[in-house]
Amino acid sequence: MEVRSRDLDFGVRNGELGMGKNAIGRQMPDLLIEGGVAITMVNGEAPIPKARVLVSNGRIIGIGKVEEVRIPLDGQFEIIDAHDAIIMPGLINVHTHAAMTLFRGMADDLPLKQWLLKKIFPAEAKFLTPETVYWGALLGCLEMIASGTTCFADGYFFQDQTIRAAHAAGLRGLIAQGVIDFPAPGIPDPRENIRIAKEFIERWLGFSDRVIPGIFCHSPLTCSGQTLRNAWEISKEHQLPLQIHLSETVEEVNEIIKRYGTRPVPYLDRLGLVDGSLIAAHGVHLDSSEMARLKEKGAKIAHVPESNMKLGSGVAEISQMIEIGLTVGLGTDGCSSNNNLDLFCEMDTATKLAKVFDRNPMSLNAGVTLRMATVGGAAVLGLEKEIGTLEQGKRADIIVVDLKSPHLCPVYDPVSALVYSANGGDVKDVIVNGRVLMKDKEFMTVDADEVMGKVREISQRIGGAGSR
Amino acid sequence: MEVRSRDLDFGVRNGELGMGKNAIGRQMPDLLIEGGVAITMVNGEAPIPKARVLVSNGRIIGIGKVEEVRIPLDGQFEIIDAHDAIIMPGLINVHTHAAMTLFRGMADDLPLKQWLLKKIFPAEAKFLTPETVYWGALLGCLEMIASGTTCFADGYFFQDQTIRAAHAAGLRGLIAQGVIDFPAPGIPDPRENIRIAKEFIERWLGFSDRVIPGIFCHSPLTCSGQTLRNAWEISKEHQLPLQIHLSETVEEVNEIIKRYGTRPVPYLDRLGLVDGSLIAAHGVHLDSSEMARLKEKGAKIAHVPESNMKLGSGVAEISQMIEIGLTVGLGTDGCSSNNNLDLFCEMDTATKLAKVFDRNPMSLNAGVTLRMATVGGAAVLGLEKEIGTLEQGKRADIIVVDLKSPHLCPVYDPVSALVYSANGGDVKDVIVNGRVLMKDKEFMTVDADEVMGKVREISQRIGGAGSR
Numbered sequence: 001m002e003v004r005s006r007d008l009d010f011g012v013r014n015g016e017l018g019m020g021k022n023a024i025g026r027q028m029p030d031l032l033i034e035g036g037v038a039i040t041m042v043n044g045e046a047p048i049p050k051a052r053v054l055v056s057n058g059r060i061i062g063i064g065k066v067e068e069v070r071i072p073l074d075g076q077f078e079i080i081d082a083h084d085a086i087i088m089p090g091l092i093n094v095h096t097h098a099a100m101t102l103f104r105g106m107a108d109d110l111p112l113k114q115w116l117l118k119k120i121f122p123a124e125a126k127f128l129t130p131e132t133v134y135w136g137a138l139l140g141c142l143e144m145i146a147s148g149t150t151c152f153a154d155g156y157f158f159q160d161q162t163i164r165a166a167h168a169a170g171l172r173g174l175i176a177q178g179v180i181d182f183p184a185p186g187i188p189d190p191r192e193n194i195r196i197a198k199e200f201i202e203r204w205l206g207f208s209d210r211v212i213p214g215i216f217c218h219s220p221l222t223c224s225g226q227t228l229r230n231a232w233e234i235s236k237e238h239q240l241p242l243q244i245h246l247s248e249t250v251e252e253v254n255e256i257i258k259r260y261g262t263r264p265v266p267y268l269d270r271l272g273l274v275d276g277s278l279i280a281a282h283g284v285h286l287d288s289s290e291m292a293r294l295k296e297k298g299a300k301i302a303h304v305p306e307s308n309m310k311l312g313s314g315v316a317e318i319s320q321m322i323e324i325g326l327t328v329g330l331g332t333d334g335c336s337s338n339n340n341l342d343l344f345c346e347m348d349t350a351t352k353l354a355k356v357f358d359r360n361p362m363s364l365n366a367g368v369t370l371r372m373a374t375v376g377g378a379a380v381l382g383l384e385k386e387i388g389t390l391e392q393g394k395r396a397d398i399i400v401v402d403l404k405s406p407h408l409c410p411v412y413d414p415v416s417a418l419v420y421s422a423n424g425g426d427v428k429d430v431i432v433n434g435r436v437l438m439k440d441k442e443f444m445t446v447d448a449d450e451v452m453g454k455v456r457e458i459s460q461r462i463g464g465a466g467s468r
Numbered sequence: 469m470e471v472r473s474r475d476l477d478f479g480v481r482n483g484e485l486g487m488g489k490n491a492i493g494r495q496m497p498d499l500l501i502e503g504g505v506a507i508t509m510v511n512g513e514a515p516i517p518k519a520r521v522l523v524s525n526g527r528i529i530g531i532g533k534v535e536e537v538r539i540p541l542d543g544q545f546e547i548i549d550a551h552d553a554i555i556m557p558g559l560i561n562v563h564t565h566a567a568m569t570l571f572r573g574m575a576d577d578l579p580l581k582q583w584l585l586k587k588i589f590p591a592e593a594k595f596l597t598p599e600t601v602y603w604g605a606l607l608g609c610l611e612m613i614a615s616g617t618t619c620f621a622d623g624y625f626f627q628d629q630t631i632r633a634a635h636a637a638g639l640r641g642l643i644a645q646g647v648i649d650f651p652a653p654g655i656p657d658p659r660e661n662i663r664i665a666k667e668f669i670e671r672w673l674g675f676s677d678r679v680i681p682g683i684f685c686h687s688p689l690t691c692s693g694q695t696l697r698n699a700w701e702i703s704k705e706h707q708l709p710l711q712i713h714l715s716e717t718v719e720e721v722n723e724i725i726k727r728y729g730t731r732p733v734p735y736l737d738r739l740g741l742v743d744g745s746l747i748a749a750h751g752v753h754l755d756s757s758e759m760a761r762l763k764e765k766g767a768k769i770a771h772v773p774e775s776n777m778k779l780g781s782g783v784a785e786i787s788q789m790i791e792i793g794l795t796v797g798l799g800t801d802g803c804s805s806n807n808n809l810d811l812f813c814e815m816d817t818a819t820k821l822a823k824v825f826d827r828n829p830m831s832l833n834a835g836v837t838l839r840m841a842t843v844g845g846a847a848v849l850g851l852e853k854e855i856g857t858l859e860q861g862k863r864a865d866i867i868v869v870d871l872k873s874p875h876l877c878p879v880y881d882p883v884s885a886l887v888y889s890a891n892g893g894d895v896k897d898v899i900v901n902g903r904v905l906m907k908d909k910e911f912m913t914v915d916a917d918e919v920m921g922k923v924r925e926i927s928q929r930i931g932g933a934g935s936r
Contacts, residue, residue: 309820352777410927425893459878
């Protein structure tokens with residue numbers, strides 16, 4: 001077991017820190033996290049008891065046992081106390097629509113088609129504006145911070161606003177402009193959808209090292225082949241991932257077969273879309289040959305079990321996907337079909353659903369599930385060299401999970417505690433790119449009362465007297 | 469829609485309060501809860517905005533809108549502030565083994581047989597003592613209080629200690645002595661199991677109006693027909709419910725068919741056990757005729773979906789059970805197969821699992837699910853006249869759920885927020901029998917640090933260096 005920096009002696013071996021691909025220079029730490037057990041998620045690494053993490057200029061420059069990672073005597077840095085806590089990589093939500101917090105709990109217990117066509121689409125058409133999307137997305141960011149998510153892949157409309165929100169909150173993200181061949185919020189004429197997406201990408205590309213723009217094609221049914229192909233070409237040109245909803249329901253698969261004479265994956269393949277940049281959300285009704293083709297071409301899966309359960313869509317064959325080596329991350333989907341953005345709860349549900357679906361309690365064990373929500377998510381977004389693990393040189397996207405609550409006592413295995421016992425409310429500190437976004441449960445970047453107040457105002461417009 | 473006490477004027481109509489079956493006398497309130505929306509769970513009653521609840525001597529003596537429920541001017545009472553919160557009946561956990569918090573996360577991701585025979589049974593044999601059961605059960609009580617459960621049905625060994633713990637914590641419960649035809653903790657000679665259970669009941673019956681003793685037969689496979697019959701007779705004699713694990717796995721059902729020539733329900737029926745006092749936990753593999761027979765005889769079901777999922781046992785056909793009118797409550801099972809006692813998360817999982825299992829997003833809607841965890845649970849325990857709703861005359865088992873977190877904003881429908889968005893960590897106040905057990909997230913009856921410290925010590929004995 002190689003532990004790259006566990007024996008790092010900052011004082012003596014400082015000179016080594018500037019070497020290698022992720023050169024970080026002879027930097028002084030600006031942030032210190034210490035006290036608890038660190039789960040690095042580096043393959044094969046055991047938990048580090050009484051760990052210390054040093055951060056400088058947005059990156060991890062040291063991680064190991066407290067006594068093995070020295071602190072420079074003359075250093076000045078912020079300290080995060082992680083005693084009685086777990087230090088781990090921030091969770092990565094690979095599929096959501098953050099601004100849909102606006103519609104949380106507005107329409108439950110309905111068939112997908114009725115839910116989408118009678119409730120969600122009309123509400124979006126009537127109430128989405130740049131202003132409402134901004135506040136909804138910011139509430140989503142706030143909720144993700146509160147529950148330990150440090151990076152998210154988003155697809156929606158008016159996405160300049162979601163980028164603004166992610167910036168204000170300090171989160172990392174792949175934020176994609178929605179493309180659909182119907183009139184959509186901000187795109188009254190669908191013939192403009194590709195142009196608008198292209199301009200969106202050009203406007204934001206390179207703007208930040210935290211937020212990457214992208215395109216999100218709504219689905220192979222709601223976008224024509226030409227639209228899909230155009231979206232793919234723009235994504236390719238800028239080497240960006242392309243997000244799409246894929247095979248969420250049986251009806252959708254059947255309609256594609258009827259319309260195009262083949263199943264969804266071979267259909268997308270024919271268009272040239274199946275490659276390493278494709279992020280397919282849902283994947284509930286993929287057959288074995290479709291999974292094999294996605295794997296062969298390096299396409300990625302965003303697994304969103306709670307949304308698929310709530311809408312009665314079905315159960316993605318996640319064990320089989322993992323077995324054949326498909327890259328899989330975990331997502332919550334939007335708040336109107338979940339109804340929260342808590343990836344800790346999503347992990348718990350994901351593993352239990354796989355076990356009961358497979359009739360095998362060994363399916364998707366705690367370690368595999370936690371990988372899906374961290375390193376798996378990073379790989380889905382193409383960011384595996386930057387985030388997903390706690391390692392020297394990687395971006396400092398770190399969360400601290402408090403263990404002082406009754407439901408997290410005792411701890412025989414911290415990974416089990418995280419997956420089976422914890423919920424998002426146990427997260428106490430959140431760091432993204434070395435910046436502290438939440439400290440001791442206090443939000444450092446966003447005025448939570450203002451955001452919740454704004455969204456309550458908007459919800460009163462949407463739901464009349466329905467909101468409290 | 470009849471709202472019994474919504475127009476209660478305490479000052480003028482005080483004389484009426486002493487009437488009726490639940491006579492409460494001309495009592496002054498000793499506790500006042502007010503400010504938030506009250507979900508009474510009384511059939512057909514809409515949420516009460518800006519509600520006020522008056523409690524006296526352990527019972528609810530007034531509930532309605534703030535302006536409609538008057539407070540006596542000269543009263544002295546404790547006040548619970550429920551602004552920006554939901555006031556609702558405490559949740560009822562109809563199947564758990566509280567002291568198994570000791571084994572939380574000790575053995576995950578294993579087949580049921582291996583988990584039970586190689587891990588749980590040996591650990592129980594080696595480490596269960598009156599002392600460890602006390603601390604484990606008290607931790608369980610603490611966790612239930614923290615997550616809004618006010619009443620629980622428990623089955624385990626050394627149950628004097630679980631009664632002690634429930635008393636110390638202030639929870640309500642049906643606490644049953646385990647009976648199994650193998651040597652068990654505290655019962656080295658299984659021929660003594662019925663005598664020990666009988667003495668347990670006689671020792672605790674009538675001791676308290678909060679804690680009821682009972683018998684928990686481990687299963688129709690691990691107890692002989694004679695043992696089951698003896699347990700039933702003692703339960704009958706004292707008019708107490710009889711708890712049993714029933715049809716959890718396919719293997720168990722097949723073994724019963726092999727051994728007794730019929731399925732589990734007809735087998736128990738032959739023994740005379742199927743009646744209104746039977747609480748059958750799991751019920752995963754019941755066929756339609758078994759369900760119909762349970763319904764016909766008034767037997768009850770404890771639905772424990774997360775445990776059934778985690779052990780890969782299968783999915784109970786809960787929609788069918790509810791459709792035929794079976795009385796169903798919700799439980800978590802023990803912490804070694806869940807791994808927490810959070811009934812809010814259990815509600816979320818229960819409804820989503822039913823929807824995806826039925827392939828019907830309308831299955832087990834939020835309202836039905838919340839009923840299962842409140843009024844349904846009360847009916848399972850035979851306590852429907854005392855608890856499960858917020859009504860004048862009922863016991864004051866009340867919780868307050870804080871709505872000030874991002875994941876609970878906005879609220880179009882408070883029932884949706886409770887079932888789909890909340891988790892146990894959102895509970896801020898817990899009242900049982902009129903006594904405040906948790907106020908503003910602070911435990912009032914139990915020294916949480918002491919309990920967690922004791923359980924960590926015990927876990928270190930159990931797991932060696934495994935615990936932090």
